[in-house]
Amino acid sequence: MEHDDNSQRHVQITAHGGRADVAIDGKQVDPSAVKAYSISHLAGEQPEVWRDSAGRTDDVLDETTGRVVPLAPDEELVWDGLGAVMPFGRPAITQPFGGSVAVEPPTTDYQAVLPIDAPALRRDDVVRVAGSVRPGGPRDPQLIGRRFRFSDEAVGTYSVVRIVRVQVID
Incomplete structure (x- = not known):
């Protein structure tokens, strides 16, 4: 959506239980489009x-450095x-x-x-x-x-x- 930075838009979000209706300047907008737009413009990383x-229960003391470290890399990718x-x-x-x-x-x-x-x-x-x-x-x-x-x-x-x-x- 293109608009002049000096203009103002009226955004209205109405919640209905687990669903929301989004309107910009009185026109209904698909919420999944709002999500896609937000993520694509805000998220870049x-x-x-x-x-x-x-x-940390399986971590051990490295006596050389004095730091508690994992015995082996034990992190898993969650997302x-x-x-x-x-x-x-x-x-x-x-x-x-x-x-x-x-x-x-x-x-x-x-x-x-x-x-x-x-x-x-x-x-x-x-x-x-x-x-x-x-x-x-x-x-x-x-x-x-x-x-x-x-x-x-x-x-x-x-x-x-x-x-x-x-x-x-x-």
Whole structure:
């Protein structure tokens, strides 16, 4: 759908039990088209969700490094598909007294945006950005290959996406 950025659209969503009707400017829109549009325009990365089904109970102490590590790679792939990983908040730039600029430190929290049909994440699940399908290249090339640990319950769940907070692992 093309429109002038200065124009305003009236979007109405009406819930009926497990189904929703969507209208834009008074015209009915197929909810699956809204989902496809949202995912295709918001999601550009290919996140994967990995889960250590045994948790940390089978991990061992590496006496050389002093770290607890898995005996062998024991994570299993739970989901992969289109989604997005982006900073949770941007650094705030404010103008304090005297005109000098103060920059607050950036947060290490990110948010993962996953389709609603992706499985619910569990604490300590790992989200890995496997690649990008964006025509102009990845939104942030440094995210490719990075891993994030799921840290909170969903920040928000909407009719087409689930947004969860994740923290950088490596």
